[in-house]
Amino acid sequence: MPGKSPFRIEPPARATINIAVIGASGNVGSRVLGLIAAEHSGVGLRLVAVANSRAALIAREGLAPAQACARLLAAAPEAGFAAALLHLPRPLIVVDCTASAQIAAHYPRWLAAGIDVVTPNKFGPSADRPLARAIAAAQATSGALLRDSTTVGAQLPLLQTLRDLHAAGDRVERFEAVLSGTLSYVLGSVQQGEALSAVVREAFALGYTEPHPASDLSGEDAARKLVILLRALGHDIEFGDVERVPLVDAELLDEPDPARAIERLQAIDETWRARVAIAQARHERWIYRASFDGARARVAPERVACAHSLANLAPCENALILHSAYYHVAPLRIAGPGAGIDLTAAGVFADLLAAAWHYAWRADSAAVEEFTVEEFAADEIEAAA
Template identity: 40%
Template structure:
């Protein structure tokens, strides 16, 4: 009933019913925001503020225009008379409030009744103008309540008799005002939140209707709030108990009082979308209608406070729980959740923040004697919390549910403050920090409703050769990974050295698999971005986005980025990095990163630091974990230098081969990075540290392949000119090796706590002799592999293989954390 268009939809639905059978009654609410405006009229009038008249006139004009849009010309005069009579009466009441400067609860209920009375008259007149036989009925003549204004309790015995008698005498379809009723003294009352739906349930139950349909602006009950969990699903069927639990813990589609009359008469409630009447909606009924999923829904209440009452004297305090609740009841404090330790030493309750101070005072006064005797501690209050509840009939007697839920939260670094589960086992409730609410909802929702789907939410910095290739590989494998293994990789954030983009703006909660930056179209999207890349801003936004299973991928060679790893891991975000700067940086930082990487729910994976996609670090770790002892590591760890010395044969000059390697993309843009040997030094340092060795980069002895003169060249072009002058030196080394039947290899060695990198000539019996192209090779000599080393060999350079290694590590974060 929100607008003229909404009313047209309603009329169409009434005249074209979805279900077989006759519509006996249509219960209507006020038009959108009308009730709030009428309340504002009353408040301003009571405050002697005559601006209430302006709101009243605007409200009347809105209803007149609605009549003009919906009611045929012949019937408009009658419809206008209905509107005029109601607004004249409302104006008189508002004038009276203005004069006495007071609005009582009873007067407020009477004023609020006009919203439903106006909309019911308009709908009735609109239907009549289309030839539909119907009658207007004021629910005050049907429903009798007590005099608790604002939230009146229904006298069902009297009400049922009146309703049956009325409908027996009026066979036409009745257009009933929702929300309002009357007291035994004949005063107007209202039924509280969800009052119009409640009215429909009352009427349907009294008449023994086949069904009660509630038409709203959503497709029914959802498995979670779609504003917080984008991949929330419609719930096709659920039991009355499930619906009540979900409503209690935050689901706003239907309210518990609405269901009770229908539930007592076993009448199903159908929730439908006014704007999509063809959709099936949600059926609420007996327990036989329970959802087929393990959980029916996940709901939450934001902004809660908890009070913790504890002390060794709680056990001896007779009737402690009863006294606590009595004290809270006297202050009219509503308790959302309660949990008590099995030792009986502590009780935790959750309340609205506005009630926290009052509740604390009430409890401390109730237990004043126990506190004076130091039997009970001071009541502690914590705010900024949320309650999350998993609801479902199938949770009953189902082993492992709680364990699965806590695993989902734990692996995403979400701390549980309190836990509660009723004996009915219909829901499991947890209290978490409010900042973690959306992340917790998404993690639990994925675990229960998409148990075979593993979402990986990627934030990628560095879109050069490796980063760009990685995105292409993700795009190519997307469907296969999803269909065969359940992996859904979403690129949520992306940045190069100039710009950054995110898949949506600030304040948007992500969830559905449709979210994410298109890995096929990333270049155009990044180019079009207006956000300048600032590392702090990128990382801050990544941390604030409430998504589980986040992975930061660093495809740069930046020391600045590497310096942030500890903080990223501390925020419970996994890291995948081909960037060697972190693992080969200072030992102090390396240890700090390692400590954070041991926390539950995060991984720091850097396999590609040493040999592109080759399983070198993982092999070394497996040896170590299985109890083997590494005696020596000998390796060719530069794919680019492997290529250089494999090609440096015959009449080819050294500078010529280096230039060719550069063109193929095997070397860094500036080949000095490779020729200096520092890159290889970092790699052997990383392997040494993996064995447990305490070592700094400065401890690695390195033989550089470039002279100081070439190293100081001002440009890459000048570097090659200077390398050409050194060709004779390398030619001499090659000739000496060939004369002895040896081949040149740039080898890193770690043995007996010492590491070095040097150019060596190896014989045909050496495992490194027959290397080809850009192969890397590592020989592990251990106690088990002593006479014959364990060899790992394969391509060690190139964007394709390195990106593939990064890709594998990204997938491993999801696999290892399950």
């Protein structure tokens, strides 16, 4: 456990920030609860609600984060949970750790009611235009924010970097990227001789895949991430605009049970062994590439030369190589592990703390307003003397 930094800034003591975690029993959600339990920056987080797809628990007086998941598993279904959140005290931050489009559809209502949303769920930020516009309008009306930095690259500094470049007037000419940590892991292991079905089973067990691995193998997950990246760069694009070539054909993935869907992949183990052999004979490697050429957005399994910078990523790595007006001498390269439960939960928690601190300081703003610049300068001089 790292010691306290001697340089840390203490937040104002009197703010209490209410938190609701949806998807609290999942890989990421339960890890986020653990981080809330261990929180030691001093900002006053109070867990007031938890939910999964089967049950919900609301306690205005607060729930112990370490026990919340166990209590949720014993709780009853709560119809109208999404609407009940609107009546909880503010400031309130909803942490959506599901992969549910249904939950993302509630964002406009929550945001318009002044509730911040923190999420690794791609369905809100990559939603089709009507929902995406409603989310943007709700934020503009209330000032509450959707914080989604983990939707692409988990904890990597990707989305905010692109948003900052766009805000500063940069113009993107083209980029190529590996955005699916899961497919990076799967293709990397298949090219080391493992069977595709066995690797997907392993990735699923490790929590690297989406709740249903079809979302990864169909390219949907990568295409949604590409939409989120392009929107961060100011492009008006939606999921249907992305040209998408799946890693595994749709008919094979058409099975609601993840374990059975993975079993069916054995049918293409040999095909992938043959593809890998051909690529190796040509000194090439398979990657699942996301690209934008200034007009066309595409995700597809592609062979690249072994010397290509995207060809030698470690399992689970994401990478982006971006050419823009500001990066014309050499492209901007961002790379590193872009999936995994710990990294995603850490990024979600960082977004949650950023939102909480924002409210903690805002709650103290009355005191700040009364504290004039002259008083500040006098205090500082006195302290320094």
